[in-house]
Amino acid sequence: MATFEYAPAPESRAIVDIASSYGLFVDGEFIDPADGTPFKTVNPATEEVLAEVSAAGPEDVDRAVRAARRAYTRVWSKMSGRDRGKYLFRIARIIQERSRELAVLESIDNGKPIRESRDVDVPLVAAHFFYYAGWADKLRYAGFGSDPKPHGVAGQVIPWNFPLLMLAWKIAPALAAGNTVVLKPAETTPLTALLFAQICQQADLPRGVVNIVTGAGETGRTLVEHPDVDKVAFTGSTEVGKQIARSIAGTPKKVTLELGGKAANIVFDDAPLDQAVEGIVNGIFFNQGHVCCAGSRLLVQESVADDLMARLKRRLRTLRVGDPLDKNTDIGAINSAEQLARIRELSEIGEAEGAERWSPPCELPDRGYWFPPTVFTGVSQAHRIAREEIFGPVLSVLTFRTPAEAVEKANNTPYGLSAGVWTDKGSRILWMAQQLRAGVVWANTFNRFDPTSPFGGYKESGYGREGGRHGLGAYLSSDGAA
Amino acid sequence: MTERLEVRKTYKLYIGGAFPRSESGRSYEVTDARGRFLANAAKASRKDARDAVVAARKAYGGWSGATAYNRGQVLYRVAEVMEGRRSQFVDEVAAGEGLTRPRAEKAVDGAIDRWVWYAGWADKIAQVTGSTNPVAGPYFDFSVPEPTGVVAVLAPQSSSLLGLISVLAPVVVSGNTAVVVASEERPLPAITLGEALATSDVPDGVINLLTGRTAEIAPWLASHMDVNAVDLVGVTGDDEVARTLEVDAAENLKRVVRPPAAEPDWTAEPGLDRLTAYLETKTVWHPVGI
Numbered sequence: 001m002a003t004f005e006y007a008p009a010p011e012s013r014a015i016v017d018i019a020s021s022y023g024l025f026v027d028g029e030f031i032d033p034a035d036g037t038p039f040k041t042v043n044p045a046t047e048e049v050l051a052e053v054s055a056a057g058p059e060d061v062d063r064a065v066r067a068a069r070r071a072y073t074r075v076w077s078k079m080s081g082r083d084r085g086k087y088l089f090r091i092a093r094i095i096q097e098r099s100r101e102l103a104v105l106e107s108i109d110n111g112k113p114i115r116e117s118r119d120v121d122v123p124l125v126a127a128h129f130f131y132y133a134g135w136a137d138k139l140r141y142a143g144f145g146s147d148p149k150p151h152g153v154a155g156q157v158i159p160w161n162f163p164l165l166m167l168a169w170k171i172a173p174a175l176a177a178g179n180t181v182v183l184k185p186a187e188t189t190p191l192t193a194l195l196f197a198q199i200c201q202q203a204d205l206p207r208g209v210v211n212i213v214t215g216a217g218e219t220g221r222t223l224v225e226h227p228d229v230d231k232v233a234f235t236g237s238t239e240v241g242k243q244i245a246r247s248i249a250g251t252p253k254k255v256t257l258e259l260g261g262k263a264a265n266i267v268f269d270d271a272p273l274d275q276a277v278e279g280i281v282n283g284i285f286f287n288q289g290h291v292c293c294a295g296s297r298l299l300v301q302e303s304v305a306d307d308l309m310a311r312l313k314r315r316l317r318t319l320r321v322g323d324p325l326d327k328n329t330d331i332g333a334i335n336s337a338e339q340l341a342r343i344r345e346l347s348e349i350g351e352a353e354g355a356e357r358w359s360p361p362c363e364l365p366d367r368g369y370w371f372p373p374t375v376f377t378g379v380s381q382a383h384r385i386a387r388e389e390i391f392g393p394v395l396s397v398l399t400f401r402t403p404a405e406a407v408e409k410a411n412n413t414p415y416g417l418s419a420g421v422w423t424d425k426g427s428r429i430l431w432m433a434q435q436l437r438a439g440v441v442w443a444n445t446f447n448r449f450d451p452t453s454p455f456g457g458y459k460e461s462g463y464g465r466e467g468g469r470h471g472l473g474a475y476l477s478s479d480g481a482a
Numbered sequence: 483m484t485e486r487l488e489v490r491k492t493y494k495l496y497i498g499g500a501f502p503r504s505e506s507g508r509s510y511e512v513t514d515a516r517g518r519f520l521a522n523a524a525k526a527s528r529k530d531a532r533d534a535v536v537a538a539r540k541a542y543g544g545w546s547g548a549t550a551y552n553r554g555q556v557l558y559r560v561a562e563v564m565e566g567r568r569s570q571f572v573d574e575v576a577a578g579e580g581l582t583r584p585r586a587e588k589a590v591d592g593a594i595d596r597w598v599w600y601a602g603w604a605d606k607i608a609q610v611t612g613s614t615n616p617v618a619g620p621y622f623d624f625s626v627p628e629p630t631g632v633v634a635v636l637a638p639q640s641s642s643l644l645g646l647i648s649v650l651a652p653v654v655v656s657g658n659t660a661v662v663v664a665s666e667e668r669p670l671p672a673i674t675l676g677e678a679l680a681t682s683d684v685p686d687g688v689i690n691l692l693t694g695r696t697a698e699i700a701p702w703l704a705s706h707m708d709v710n711a712v713d714l715v716g717v718t719g720d721d722e723v724a725r726t727l728e729v730d731a732a733e734n735l736k737r738v739v740r741p742p743a744a745e746p747d748w749t750a751e752p753g754l755d756r757l758t759a760y761l762e763t764k765t766v767w768h769p770v771g772i
Binding site for chain 2: 127143145238241242245246249250252257259414429433438439440441442443444445448450452453454455456458459460462463465468469470478
């Protein structure tokens with residue numbers, strides 16, 4: 001098969017200006033940490049150190065929560081919904097104005113292809129702020145009673161896979177509903193959150209409404225357990241989600257958890273196979289597979305399995321792995337050495353347990369963290385690669401004969417975040433959508449996101465929804481008359 | 483004329499549509515508000531709780547898959563059967579809660595009316611909490627509420643019938659199945675409710691009723707890996723027990739309804755919070771095209 005030669009087409013990084021070190025964003029300004037310790041954030045594609053950032057200590061977190069409380073009591077809870085909305089509209093506009101800068105910085109700090117940060121992440125970020133901006137003065141029409149109330153101070157902890165998008169999912173509904181926030185971005189991807197802090201300054205957002213404390217798990221734990229936090233929102237691993245659920249037990253804190261997944265992407269024999277192949281590729285190789293709702297288990301109807309696998313492998317040979325800033329790149333860098341080690345370990349376990357491993361020939365850069373797109377066939381439900389979230393570009397393929405068997409296998413997991421169905425038959429799509437125990441079902445598509453569309457999991461994939469009217473509800477207490 | 487000697491009832495558990503004694507063979511004495519003997523109730527064990535979860539799981543597919551109209555009809559029928567047993571409920575509520583007859587009648591009437599209120603929600607809640615979502619692309623995108631699964635309910639300790647129904651009906655109306663631990667000191671109306679359920683059209687296993695020591699049974703339900711949600715209102719006032727149960731529930735991320743500061747006024751119109759606590763939102767996307 002002929003391969004196309006591409007000349008490198010790198011996006012310039014001249015548009016971003018990365019400082020050598022960053023403080024914490026508390027009460028409207030960047031401050032030096034009181035008891036924090038510095039750590040470095042690196043470009044995962046090159047291992048180059050990008051900046052030194054502070055891991056906020058307990059005193060720093062306390063300062064941020066106190067700033068958020070002050071802003072809540074004195075300013076934000078008293079402000080009209082119309083004005084809160086106007087601040088959010090301003091933020092949305094500035095995100096659009098600085099979108100290329102945000103996209104480039106996101107790709108540098110995270111390792112994701114510029115094509116995705118530019119075309120998916122950042123446009124969705126702006127869209128989220130626009131969507132929730134419009135809710136701010138319409139809360140009484142949202143179905144949570146005639147006078148729904150914000151919770152107060154929200155402590156929000158987000159992951160490294162969609163740094164800025166997860167920030168938007170957390171901050172936009174919180175502020176629209178009238179809460180103030182302290183947000184902790186992930187240890188390996190703090191830079192776009194810190195740039196967002198500058199955007200808040202440009203928007204003249206009242207000080208203390210948004211506070212950003214960088215750090216690792218310990219900073220997050222301190223924030224979640226702070227007694228003056230009223231609402232906890234977390235996106236990340238199921239393991240940490242359970243720790244949070246335990247730590248807030250017996251408190252009045254509200255919580256939403258958006259956790260791991262092991263989604264089944266189910267292809268029936270009547271599916272348009274070429275479209276399905278695109279959906280499978282998007283499902284597991286989008287964002288290097290660092291996606292909680294990734295279609296990491298492909299369930300193929302036995303009668304088309306050989307045909308589909310041949311088409312899939314042919315397609316995977318065309319994927320380009322490499323420089324995240326190159327506009328031709330399909331698959332970027334793995335976010336961290338730690339994550340790369342986990343993907344390698346589980347892939348080795350997959351082989352050891354007897355599944356057959358395949359990757360297209362692909363040259364990986366010498367420096368940085370890389371993993372080739374990988375497919376395991378001959379996978380059984382008992383294999384760890386079929387049960388555990390790998391969070392990388394690794395697809396496990398299983399087969400089925402009947403729709404009932406597909407449902408049985410798809411639901412045979414403690415997770416329940418998402419699922420995919422590929423078939424030409426309308427009644428079967430709707431039946432499958434009913435049977436699958438998952439919060440999002442993509443039929444003849446995969447990995448679609450929109451600010452109006454509620455997203456979140458069943459079972460151990462967490463609770464609460466983000467996006468849409470439902471996502472607004474996570475930041476409001478109904479007044480009882482609802 | 484000699485007074486007729488009454489035939490007393492044996493109060494048992496209600497699991498999977500049957501009325502077993504506790505497999506442990508244990509019972510405990512139930513008294514009225516003044517401490518006079520009323521009955522020996524079954525003292526449910528860990529195994530009874532597990533059996534009840536198995537029954538509830540078995541019933542889940544059929545009940546959650548029934549049409550909303552059908553669930554509404556079935557639950558309305560429960561109210562009809564309860565109405566027929568009204569005087570029995572009044573006797574038990576009056577004795578257990580120490581109420582005057584008029585006040586007990588009011589509580590029982592309120593309980594029956596609450597069943598009717600919730601029964602009517604069966605085919606409406608999806609329209610109130612569901613949505614079509616105007617996504618920025620050529621997709622049809624809609625969100626529907628679905629039941630979360632098997633729900634363990636620690637029923638209120640004070641209000642033995644109105645409180646019980648106020649926490650049970652919102653669980654089952656949307657298609658969840660329930661394992662209920664009745665009020666510890668006032669369990670008799672719950673068992674009589676079981677008899678009403680058994681003679682209505684509620685499928686076996688949809689509602690399972692346990693009597694016994696709440697603190698003994700609750701941890702097995704809160705930590706059970708096949709239970710999806712738990713209502714802790716039955717341990718209201720015991721903050722440490724409630725906290726421990728919530729920690730247990732985190733093991734499989736059960737949805738937890740925390741106890742309020744004090745047992746609520748069950749006569750007030752409930753709102754939707756309890757009903758929506760046991761709902762998941764499922765969002766479905768499909769491309770639009772020719």
